[in-house]
Amino acid sequence: MTDVVISGLSKSFGSNRVLQSLDLRVPSRQFVTLLGPSGCGKTTLLRLIAGLEKSSQGEIRFGEKRVDTLAPGDRNIAMVFQSYALYPTMSVARNIGYGLEVRRIGKPERTARIGAVAKVLEILHLLARKPKALSGGQRQRVALGRAMVRKPDIFLMDEPLSNLDAKLRAAMRGELRRFHLDLGTTTIYVTHDQLEAMTMSDLVVVMNEGVVQQIGTPEEVYARPANLFVAGFIGTPPMNLVPARHEGGVLSVAGAKLPVAVPPGAPAELILGIRPQDLGVARPGDAGTIPGKVWMVELIGSERLIEMEVAPKLRLTAEVRARQRAAIDDAIAFRPDPAQIHLFDPATGASLTAAR
Amino acid sequence: MNRWLAALLYALLCAVTFVVCFPLLWAISTSLKPKEEIFRWPPTLLPERFTFESYRELLFGGSAASAPGAGTPPSDFFLHWFANSIIVSVGSTVISITVATLAAYSLTRFRFFGQRAVPYVAIMGYMIPSVIFVFPMFLTLVELDLTDTLLGLTLGYVCITLPFCLWLMWAFFRGVPLEIEEAALVDGASRLQVFRQIVLPVALPGIIAASIFAFIVSWNDYLFGRVFMNSMELLPLTVGVMHFFDGTHVDWGLMMASSVLMTVPMAILFGFMQRHLVAGFGAGAVKG
Numbered sequence A: 001m002t003d004v005v006i007s008g009l010s011k012s013f014g015s016n017r018v019l020q021s022l023d024l025r026v027p028s029r030q031f032v033t034l035l036g037p038s039g040c041g042k043t044t045l046l047r048l049i050a051g052l053e054k055s056s057q058g059e060i061r062f063g064e065k066r067v068d069t070l071a072p073g074d075r076n077i078a079m080v081f082q083s084y085a086l087y088p089t090m091s092v093a094r095n096i097g098y099g100l101e102v103r104r105i106g107k108p109e110r111t112a113r114i115g116a117v118a119k120v121l122e123i124l125h126l127l128a129r130k131p132k133a134l135s136g137g138q139r140q141r142v143a144l145g146r147a148m149v150r151k152p153d154i155f156l157m158d159e160p161l162s163n164l165d166a167k168l169r170a171a172m173r174g175e176l177r178r179f180h181l182d183l184g185t186t187t188i189y190v191t192h193d194q195l196e197a198m199t200m201s202d203l204v205v206v207m208n209e210g211v212v213q214q215i216g217t218p219e220e221v222y223a224r225p226a227n228l229f230v231a232g233f234i235g236t237p238p239m240n241l242v243p244a245r246h247e248g249g250v251l252s253v254a255g256a257k258l259p260v261a262v263p264p265g266a267p268a269e270l271i272l273g274i275r276p277q278d279l280g281v282a283r284p285g286d287a288g289t290i291p292g293k294v295w296m297v298e299l300i301g302s303e304r305l306i307e308m309e310v311a312p313k314l315r316l317t318a319e320v321r322a323r324q325r326a327a328i329d330d331a332i333a334f335r336p337d338p339a340q341i342h343l344f345d346p347a348t349g350a351s352l353t354a355a356r
Numbered sequence B: 001m002n003r004w005l006a007a008l009l010y011a012l013l014c015a016v017t018f019v020v021c022f023p024l025l026w027a028i029s030t031s032l033k034p035k036e037e038i039f040r041w042p043p044t045l046l047p048e049r050f051t052f053e054s055y056r057e058l059l060f061g062g063s064a065a066s067a068p069g070a071g072t073p074p075s076d077f078f079l080h081w082f083a084n085s086i087i088v089s090v091g092s093t094v095i096s097i098t099v100a101t102l103a104a105y106s107l108t109r110f111r112f113f114g115q116r117a118v119p120y121v122a123i124m125g126y127m128i129p130s131v132i133f134v135f136p137m138f139l140t141l142v143e144l145d146l147t148d149t150l151l152g153l154t155l156g157y158v159c160i161t162l163p164f165c166l167w168l169m170w171a172f173f174r175g176v177p178l179e180i181e182e183a184a185l186v187d188g189a190s191r192l193q194v195f196r197q198i199v200l201p202v203a204l205p206g207i208i209a210a211s212i213f214a215f216i217v218s219w220n221d222y223l224f225g226r227v228f229m230n231s232m233e234l235l236p237l238t239v240g241v242m243h244f245f246d247g248t249h250v251d252w253g254l255m256m257a258s259s260v261l262m263t264v265p266m267a268i269l270f271g272f273m274q275r276h277l278v279a280g281f282g283a284g285a286v287k288g
């Protein structure tokens, strides 16, 4: 039952401002993902919450309790490090039980709890081994076990899946989600993999350059990106972002008029965003389409990506069924789904359509 | 082709091993020869008649052959010297390692002024030949009234072994990932627990390597023992055995037997430590 409330948190390393007045509320029992590009301050935020780093400003509360001044060991958190950080000289069993050992929990109870966790994680047969005799996936389970055995108030996980192969990663995603549903412990999970963020979380916190860009459910950040950064960062292939104009209530991209209602008060020059999945192929000349020339075609399994050149240096990508064929340099047109068009203010980057 | 190369390499290694081991083998052989056989020409490779006379003289003293009129024969001091060498080497090793380990740990983990310079200054200090500072150090010991004491000699050895040990341990601690310590802190361990239960076990191979180094340097030193020490019963082995050379003639039997006995602690040390040196360094703490 612990929510994490962060207010006005800043962190600088020398003159490098890594986190800038960050506000964030992680509701109790939720699985919250910090998502952002490399170097945006995710690990730093996690380490601040863990107490491994001192903040320059602001405060962190767990529930009612202010924890900024507490040592990491007194916060009752468990952390899974990006590198796992297993104790190399200790057996797997002792690795898992070390937190209990230093908290003076008796041997019988310790053994029982280690056994219980190892059973859940299916690492019972590995308990006597040293970390170096484990595979990456096994090490990761041990790191998880070390966190779980403590029954902490909060789990902090720093890209725990980043070094696993694709298949194992997919399997572990499901397992981690399952653990969370079973244990119901508040979890803050760092990743730069949007697939992980989308599939696992209750809430996604999108960060860039130490600033929170958007907080929302996976559906929200995907369907209603709050600004250009979120729009460009979430979704594969990335959203098409192209300059657009509107005059007299009519929106046009490179001269092609589109049937889109522009919110009142929008500037004349806009940025239009449309996901490749929301573009369909049409005949050139149809109303409400953007004409151009096929620039590149790529088959990605059941889908095909068609890249169209509208004007020099202005290209749009559509993701269509693989049976849709297109030849390079053919004339073509894309029809955007009007309901799925996003408009952004080029000056601030803020979305003009996210509120609708 | 590869077989031939392997054979050639093998032969080369055998040759090198033989060259390296020959002096020791020769010492063993000589130490087991009766006195009249040592100077025989042409020399015998193996003793024609084995005798433990030299060893008996060193270990149990009371040589009947000792020069008449002289005081106690030097060989009677052998056990003293041996004990002195052990005390001084072990003492300086323990002090060096303790100080070096703690210092190196703080150098890699805490931020303070000069943090980066210390290890490099230390290694540069180690590169200065000891002849240069043996006399200033002697004068300092005179001030402290520590000349001709085992403590003084121990401190002298600490001075020459500490810089290198510090550097070695520093390089070692730098390779211990900080995250395993942070993991232990999050687990609730105190700083001291982290150091004792997490860091030291990981650093053990480094500690052993540094200990072996410190022990060998102290054990083999001649210069400091020669300059600092005076009393017959306080000499280290290296200086003591020079008394088997009385200005005109060398008692090779005693000399060689001493040398053989001198290598025994080394052999034991390596025998025990080798396993630890190879074993369990921190691979596997980290992904990959």
Ligand SMILES: Nc1ncnc2c1ncn2[C@@H]1O[C@H](COP(=O)(O)OP(=O)(O)OP(=O)(O)O)[C@@H](O)[C@H]1O
Pocket: A013, A016, A018, A036, A037, A038, A039, A040, A041, A042, A043, A044, A045, A192
């Ligand atoms: N101890 C430090 N000293 C100085 N700068 C640091 C320190 N730790 C992090 N930084 C800087 O802070 C910024 C954020 O780092 P952080 O590790 O939080 O990024 P991240 O979002 O976790 O990235 P990644 O996805 O690559 O792990 C980076 O620019 C980094 O260079």
Ligand SMILES: [Mg+2]
Pocket: A042, A043, A044, A082, A158
């Ligand atoms: Mg990181």
